[in-house]
Amino acid sequence: MNFTKKQSIADADTEQWSLILSPKSGWFDIDLNELWQYRDLVTLFVQRDFIAYYKQTILGPLWYIIQPLFTTVVFTIIFGRVAKISTDSLPPFLFYMAGNVVWGYFSASLNATSNTFNANAHIFGKVYFPRLAVPLATVIVNFLQLFIQLVLFAGFYLYYYLNGASARPTGWLLLLPLLMTQMALLSLGLGILFSSITTKYKDMRFAMTFLVQLWMYGTPVVYPLSQIPSWLLSWYEMNPMVAIVESFRYMFFGTSVVRWNQIGISWLITLLILMVGVVLFSRVEKTFMDTV
Amino acid sequence: MNAIQIENVWKEYRLGVISHGTFAHDLQSWWAKVRGTDDPNSKIQSVLVGKKTQIEGDHFWALRDVCLEIRQGEILGLIGKNGAGKSTLLKLLSRVTAPTKGQIKIKGRIASLLEVGTGFHAELTGLENIFMNGAILGMSRQEISAKLDEIIDFSGVEEFIDTPVKRYSSGMYVRLAFAVAAHLEPEILVVDEVLAVGDAEFQKKCIGKMDDVAHAGRTVIFVSHNMAMIGKLCSSGAWIQDGGVKKIGSAQETIDAYLAETFTNVLGATFEAKPDSSKAAQLLKLSLTDESGRITENYHCDQRVVLRMIYEVRRKIQGMYGYMQIMTGDQTAVLVSDSFDGGNNALDSLDCGIHRITIAIPPRTLAPGDYHVYLNFTSPEYQGGNIDSPGIVCRFHLDDPASKRGNRRGGFFSTLLDWNLDSSILANAKKNVWQ
Numbered sequence A: 001m002n003f004t005k006k007q008s009i010a011d012a013d014t015e016q017w018s019l020i021l022s023p024k025s026g027w028f029d030i031d032l033n034e035l036w037q038y039r040d041l042v043t044l045f046v047q048r049d050f051i052a053y054y055k056q057t058i059l060g061p062l063w064y065i066i067q068p069l070f071t072t073v074v075f076t077i078i079f080g081r082v083a084k085i086s087t088d089s090l091p092p093f094l095f096y097m098a099g100n101v102v103w104g105y106f107s108a109s110l111n112a113t114s115n116t117f118n119a120n121a122h123i124f125g126k127v128y129f130p131r132l133a134v135p136l137a138t139v140i141v142n143f144l145q146l147f148i149q150l151v152l153f154a155g156f157y158l159y160y161y162l163n164g165a166s167a168r169p170t171g172w173l174l175l176l177p178l179l180m181t182q183m184a185l186l187s188l189g190l191g192i193l194f195s196s197i198t199t200k201y202k203d204m205r206f207a208m209t210f211l212v213q214l215w216m217y218g219t220p221v222v223y224p225l226s227q228i229p230s231w232l233l234s235w236y237e238m239n240p241m242v243a244i245v246e247s248f249r250y251m252f253f254g255t256s257v258v259r260w261n262q263i264g265i266s267w268l269i270t271l272l273i274l275m276v277g278v279v280l281f282s283r284v285e286k287t288f289m290d291t292v
Numbered sequence B: 001m002n003a004i005q006i007e008n009v010w011k012e013y014r015l016g017v018i019s020h021g022t023f024a025h026d027l028q029s030w031w032a033k034v035r036g037t038d039d040p041n042s043k044i045q046s047v048l049v050g051k052k053t054q055i056e057g058d059h060f061w062a063l064r065d066v067c068l069e070i071r072q073g074e075i076l077g078l079i080g081k082n083g084a085g086k087s088t089l090l091k092l093l094s095r096v097t098a099p100t101k102g103q104i105k106i107k108g109r110i111a112s113l114l115e116v117g118t119g120f121h122a123e124l125t126g127l128e129n130i131f132m133n134g135a136i137l138g139m140s141r142q143e144i145s146a147k148l149d150e151i152i153d154f155s156g157v158e159e160f161i162d163t164p165v166k167r168y169s170s171g172m173y174v175r176l177a178f179a180v181a182a183h184l185e186p187e188i189l190v191v192d193e194v195l196a197v198g199d200a201e202f203q204k205k206c207i208g209k210m211d212d213v214a215h216a217g218r219t220v221i222f223v224s225h226n227m228a229m230i231g232k233l234c235s236s237g238a239w240i241q242d243g244g245v246k247k248i249g250s251a252q253e254t255i256d257a258y259l260a261e262t263f264t265n266v267l268g269a270t271f272e273a274k275p276d277s278s279k280a281a282q283l284l285k286l287s288l289t290d291e292s293g294r295i296t297e298n299y300h301c302d303q304r305v306v307l308r309m310i311y312e313v314r315r316k317i318q319g320m321y322g323y324m325q326i327m328t329g330d331q332t333a334v335l336v337s338d339s340f341d342g343g344n345n346a347l348d349s350l351d352c353g354i355h356r357i358t359i360a361i362p363p364r365t366l367a368p369g370d371y372h373v374y375l376n377f378t379s380p381e382y383q384g385g386n387i388d389s390p391g392i393v394c395r396f397h398l399d400d401p402a403s404k405r406g407n408r409r410g411g412f413f414s415t416l417l418d419w420n421l422d423s424s425i426l427a428n429a430k431k432n433v434w435q
Helices: A002-013 A032-037 A039-056 A062-082 A092-113 A133-162 A171-198 A204-217 A230-236 A240-253 A260-291 B023-035 B086-093 B126-136 B141-155 B170-182 B200-215 B227-233 B251-266 B423-434
Strands: A019-021 B002-014 B059-071 B075-079 B101-106 B110-113 B188-191 B219-223 B236-241 B244-250 B270-272 B281-289 B298-300 B305-313 B321-328 B333-338 B353-361 B369-378 B386-399
Touching (some): A032 A039, A039 B126, A039 B141, A062 A092, A092 A204, A092 A240, A171 A204, A171 A260, A240 A260, B002 B086, B002 B219, B059 B086, B059 B244, B075 B200, B075 B227, B086 B101, B126 B141, B141 B170, B170 B200, B200 B219, B200 B227, B236 B251, B244 B251, B281 B369, B321 B353
Parallel strands (some): B075 B219, B075 B236, B188 B219, B298 B386
Antiparallel strands (some): B002 B059, B002 B101, B236 B244, B270 B281, B321 B333, B321 B369, B369 B386
16 A cells, blocks of 8 residues: 555656756757647748748849859850860750759758858747757758759750750659758758857858858869769769769769769768758757857 | 746856857967967956856856746746846746756746747738747647637737738837737746836736736746736745745745845945847946946935946847836835937937946935836837846935935925025015005
């Protein structure tokens, strides 16, 4: 009798607490369930960002078209006409546009997500919600930009195709959504990794913009993978964006020297970066407000 | 049954040279350390003078071993001086930051209102912002949809619900924001005193809503410097001082104990706040001085009492103004002054940086006695209204040795009035009578 009484006290002691707030503990302390509960918030962030973006600019979503169009024209002139870099015998305009669309999404997502903590300090300081909702929404809202640019790209693609360019789509094009997912995961992982670092070092933000610019030249955006000398290749393919950009070109043009092992490496590094990013992010998010 | 159990919670903030926010400064400090010279980036910690007990090396314990049990249905008022740890406790409960040691157990859904209109976006319409704000506060889209009519009705901005909120007047903005907050129905609600500002009508609405919440059996934790409001709304009180719980009891008991001690010992002629970069502007320092600049609590009625403030603006705010109230010991207001009283408001859209603000109370204004100075900085353009609420910051004492009645003079003023005499009228009147 006495025993059961004690038992019930013990039961009461481990009452059904719905939430226990404690110092940061585990290394992988991210609650995906909770993130799922806040899915409405992610949707609303996406809506908000999109509405705010096109309401604040005069040309609205037209920017999504003007931006890659002009960059592609500039690339075609500088790298195609002046520097005469090989484009694997593809029409230079189409070649650069393919690189631009992919890189444009990646760099835009990365730049935006890497500023998560600083840009949202005001909201983060007042209310709790899973912080991961913000960069997640950023990556999703940028899909919209990607989609508009893909349509633009498809238009030019069709034009060149009908005019007898050597580009031929391959069946792998069906895997485009998977490729887009990888881009999203990579920019998310890297973005939250950087945003965690920028909470401590605010000047990393400027380094970031600069780094992304340099990175583009380490990625086959303005030149094809086939131009990389073989002695450099084993280092070069460590860049996860290499396989992404080249896979994209292969899907549409059928001409690329990208190999399966490079795609494998790219995925491996993507997932590794994402994991490190999430771990670091979950450690920073709990006490980030103390350092602002 | 406890709704919240706070068990041995400690919260540490680091001081000084842990990081300067830029990599360059960290390098500089590291280099100075290597060469054994003074760190060019170390801060002077004058801000925390008088809080020595909470400092250990470069650590500052904002909360030290706090234990609190809050029963379900209890309305707990947290009171204490600025910097005592109330806000830190609120931040922990709101999950804005995590405790350093100990744990907080919570039963039921918790929502916090540290300001109204968190996440409002100027470009979105009123309707869109209702959903946005609701979701940020933890409501699902379904819940918001279900209460949408009620929220819009309560806000009273029905006609403008499809207009972007950047076209709203500040009053409309706050009403809409509060309408969303008011329809939040968590089991536990954490409320900061920012909700208790704004115009009188708004305050009444706030208090009314808090009363409703209380009667609905939900648990509320409420922070305020307004003792009258705590006394009216709360069932119990906790007095936080120097990072610990000094007293727990019924609301009135706690308030009485707090007032008895605070206003005799703690308040002086100077005030210093811990810089809080989340505030757009903040009163950093205040001292009461005589005309010559000497800091003192004691004045003669014939002396000018000068409030000297060091005020930092971190973000430019339109419509910012200061509010000062001088009150007697029993909190009766005797003199109220707004920074726009002079016709032009010097604080409106004040540039970023550190400013010196002085207010002089002319000689022979207040009657001899003890006074407290209350300060608040607000803007109707600012989300939630309040920018910085230092509250009661200092006290002073007035003596009247010069006039004949001196300190025995009652009333509210010490203004000496002339008694003018003109005897000629009477003489003429007498003449008239006799004629």
